[in-house]
Amino acid sequence: MSLPQTAPAATAVPQRRELYFFNLFRTLEAGILALVAFTPLGQMTVEILQLPILQATAVIYVGAAIGLLFATRRIGRRIRRLTAIGLLFDIFATGVALLAMNGGESGIAMFMVFNIGAGALILTPTASLGFALTAASTLIIEYLFNQLLFPGYARTAAEAMMFSVTYIGMAIMGQQLRRQMSESQALADKRGEELANLSELNELVIRRMRTGVLVVDGGHHIRLSNEAAWALMGNPSPDRRDLAEVAPSLHQSLWQWRQGRGEVPKAMTFAEGSPEVLPRFVALSLTDKLFLIFLDDSRIYSDRAEELTLSTLGRLSASIAHEIRNPLAAISYSTQLLEESTSMPDTDRRLLEIIHSQCQRMNGIVQNILGLARRERSQTESLELSGFIRRFVEEYRTNHPLETDVLQAVNPSRPLVAMVDPQHLHQVLTVLVHNALTYGREPGKPAQVSLGARTDGPNGPPLIEVLDRGPGIPARVAEQIFAPFFTTSEHGTGLGLYIAKQLCEANLCTLSYQSVPGGGSCFRITLPASQSLIQTETAHG
Structure with a gap:
């Protein structure tokens, strides 16, 4: 989208340079014409028929050439207009000079060959061809005029025709060259824009990489770094660029690697509370001027x-x-x-x-x-929670003799309906109740476990809670209880709560642990509010 906007501005730069040298050459042409008109050397070289007219023309041409030369540095996009004005002065000065002199006509006509070709590199095809035809017409008219007034005029019609064809050919060749230059410039602009976009994309990717990236020089000064590297090093001040000051262990490890070139860097920690980092080193040059350091978070x-x-x-x-x-x-x-x-x-x-x-x-x-x-989807259905919990407690008591332990159902004040897979919910509650009866007891006392359902506020989602009156779970342990293979029991596998949490997530529910004031534990299942509210409204309706 930005190419059409930037291409004219980018093309104007080389065209302004071409126009500048074109006007510089025109100034040289005007100077030669003034030399012929005002010095004895020029008057000895050619026969001047109309000296005042030639001198006036030379003065006008020199002034126009100098003015156009200075105007080249100040113009914006009026390059073609300035080129057209310059060609008009060229044709005017050429025509007057040919009429005012006898001899040197071929040199004057030869100057116009370059002017027509240079103008064709800047002007449109129609304009360049129009100026070529105008210059050719000027030569032909000048030849006919001299033949009528001066019968002994030395020039021939063939010479005038050859120069006319040359002008037209130069205009056509200049346009072909101009087209190729424009295509090359457009291709260069496109490649430059693609390269700039690719460079910006690479910078963004490197900046957002989870792997830290550092570029340091031979003196171990940080030249470039991404956000991950700065975070892994403890977010030091941006002004600190000395690797030995920011990360002494990394500086030492890089120095040892540079000496040995084969030693595997060891894991390290840069700041208190920051993760362990595994560095990798790559030399970007054979002269030891730049080094690339990758910092991998060991948690990955x-x-x-x-x-x-x-x-x-x-x-x-x-x-x-x-x-x-x-x-x-x-x-x-x-x-x-x-x-x-x-x-x-x-x-x-x-x-x-x-x-x-x-x-x-x-x-x-x-x-x-x-x-x-197999990551299969759950088979959810509308389920009335209070009746389900009551049936679950009765079935659990029947199949698992409790002896002195207590398991009771707490019925809600009103019916609660939610969308959930009954088999998944049964398995989750079995895990939670079994854990509560096993671990949720004070030493030497029977377990007291209650299973109930309620809502989180008047219009909140339904909750299913399994509470016990045991010692509770320490905060350090509570952070890891849902992790796979984590267990505090010698006979446990550490998979019960993990599978329970996975089953809850498969039903768009959340399973969390809540500490109970005064002692005890609470495992809470929160069902999605949107589905449960729809089902509740349907049940009441």
Whole structure:
């Protein structure tokens, strides 16, 4: 978009230079004409027929040439107009000189060849050809005029015709050269603009890179740096450019690398609280004048390793879950066959119901693990939370004997409806309740866990909370409880809360930990407000 605007201005610079030298040559021509008109040497060279007219013409031509020469430095975009005015003076001076002198006509006509060609480099094709025809007509008229008034005139018609054709040919050749120059200039402007844009883009990319980039000279003075490098070095003052002052360890490591050229730089920390950095050095020249330093945040490598580990774990979990399906299906089918027996006591039949129920629950867990590993979307549906929580508590009590522990459901004051996958929510609550009953207890006392639903304010989103009356979780540990493989138990895997959080995110919910004043822990599931409000309004309507 900017090329059409910048091209004329860029083209005007070389054209102004061409016009300047053109006017300088015109000044030389005017000086030669004045030399012929005003000095005895010139009058001895040619026969002057009309001396006063020639002298007046020389004065006018010299003044015009000098004026045009000085005007070249002050004009803006009126280059073609100034060129046309100069050519008019050239043709006028040439015509008068040819009429006022006898002899030297060929030299005067030869001067116009250069003027027509130089003007064609600046003017449009129509204008340059028009001036060439005007100059040719001037020669022909001058020849005819001298033939009528001076029968012994030495010039021939062939000479006048040859110069006329030369003028037209110079105009055409000048236009061809002008076109090529314009195309070359436009191409150069385009390449220059592309290079400027590419340079700006490269600068922006380097500035926004997560990898720090430094350019230092042989004296270890910082010449260039991006935002990431300055942040990794602790955001020192911009005035500090000495690497030994800004980052002494990096200065020392670079010096050792320059001496050995093969030693691998070690990880380092530049400021308190800043991340660990892995430097890499590259020499930009063989004369040790410039060096490029890359500063990599070690957390990037840790994140990549964790991502690779989780990816491997996902594939492993999916494989194990797939293998569990077959024996699980056999157990479920055998349970169904046993339930058809008519001679089975009621106590055994109740045990079979528990086995069958847990097989279904385990099958659901397998489905969830496979869905999490494959990043499958959740199957959300409208769910009334208070009834779901009440049924969950009853089922958990039945399948998990609590003995002296307490698990109770806190019913909300009004029905709460939300869009969520029931199987995912069941699995999440199972993890949270199991953790609360296991770890949320004071030493030697039974666990007291409550599970309830409420809204965050009158029109806020619905919340599901699992509370216990245990010792709580220290702040340092609470920051990492949702990280994969993090656990404080010798028998834990560190995946329960991580999978629970992933299942919540798959349902557009958030799982967070809240400390309880006076002791205890609270795990809160926040459902999306937009979906839950729509469902609530539909239920009330």
